[in-house]
Amino acid sequence: MxxxxxxxxxxxxxxxxxxSESIYNKILSEIAASFGKVYDLQLKLRILGTPEPETARIAIEALNLPITRDEFLKVYRQRVDEELTNxxxxxxxxxxxxxxxxxxxxxxxxxxxxxxxxxxxxxxxxxxxxxxxxxxxxxxxxxxxxxxxxxxxxxxxxxxxxxxxxxxxxxxxxxxxxxxxxxxxxxxxxxxxxxxxxxxxxxxxxxxxxxxxxxxxxxxxxxxxxxxxx
Structure with missing residues (x-):
């Protein structure tokens, strides 16, 4: 080769x-679960590597979440800042x-x-x-x-x-x-x-x-x- x-x-x-990916998966799974939704492998692969605004857009659309992108990102970034310090x-x-x-x-x-x-x-x-x-x-x-x-x-x-x-x-x-x-x-x-x-x-x-x-x-x-x- x-x-x-x-x-x-x-x-x-x-x-x-x-x-960090295991933490991201945990955070996204918990956000989805808070609305009674499931963050599955198919969605994970769509989101993997995307910038934060795109992560929010894909997740909200795919899971039909009743929140805005800014609301999603506020929760998401707060959790990332808490759990990914080291x-x-x-x-x-x-x-x-x-x-x-x-x-x-x-x-x-x-x-x-x-x-x-x-x-x-x-x-x-x-x-x-x-x-x-x-x-x-x-x-x-x-x-x-x-x-x-x-x-x-x-x-x-x-x-x-x-x-x-x-x-x-x-x-x-x-x-x-x-x-x-x-x-x-x-x-x-x-x-x-x-x-x-x-x-x-x-x-x-x-x-x-x-x-x-x-x-x-x-x-x-x-x-x-x-x-x-x-």
Whole structure:
């Protein structure tokens, strides 16, 4: 299997760098249950990776909830702020980020989270997140007009590297099929590290599918390989 060489790497955050998806599922399930509704797998896969306003829109429409988007988001964001103050890092995340930074590979984050939410979730991992050149927060960044699966966030993210690389020179690492679709639409290769719930059909657009970031081999994409010291 051969892949195109890349020079820049863009990371998703939730579910890829930090373990937050289980908390999101819990919050959304509880919001649905408060109206006598069920947050099922089909809805979860539709929402996975979307920016917060889109999460609210999809949930309200799919579950026919008798609340406005602003009312939904108020409850949702309050719960996120309460329950996601110190998420653990996903296996292999720190190792890979530190490795790429050490070898001067330009790295950035493209997350659908709002900026305030991102800061709360990363407050205990400031040293690691300081290694990224920049972080684009899709729910609040004015340049990101459309959320994942649109390509906007990835194109904006690439444009903020000092050398403004061509999208084809960027590799995206994602846990969500919506993110992979957005990356591919932006003209980038995309590695998917999905939750086991993600259906086989939704994995197909990915350039490569891995079980964990621990399985990622940078050299497949022309990046410096790990060695015994990493």
């Amino acid at each position: 051969s892949f195109e060489k890349v020079t820049h790497v863009i990371f998703d955050m939730d579910g890829l760098l930090i373990e 998420p653990v890092l996903m296996p292999g995340a720190q190792r890979l980020v530190e490795h790429l930074h050490k070898h001067k590979v330009p790295i950035a984050v493209a997350t659908s989270s709002a900026e305030d939410s991102m800061k709360i979730k990363t407050q205990h991992h400031k040293k690691l997140f300081s290694l990224f050149h920049h972080i684009v927060c899709g729910s609040t960044d004015p340049e990101v007009k459309h959320g994942k699966p649109a390509p906007d966030i990835f194109l904006v993210c690439a444009s903020r590297f000092p050398d403004k690389p061509d999208p084809s020179s960027c590799l995206v690492l994602e846990d969500a099929p919506n993110g992979v679709r957005g990356a591919r639409a932006a003209g980038m290769q995309a590695v998917l590290v999905p939750n086991e719930d993600v259906l086989e059909e939704l994995r197909k657009p990915a350039t490569l599918v891995l079980k964990s970031l621990l399985d990622f081999k940078p050299e497949l994409f022309g990046l410096p390989p790990f060695n015994d010291c990493n």
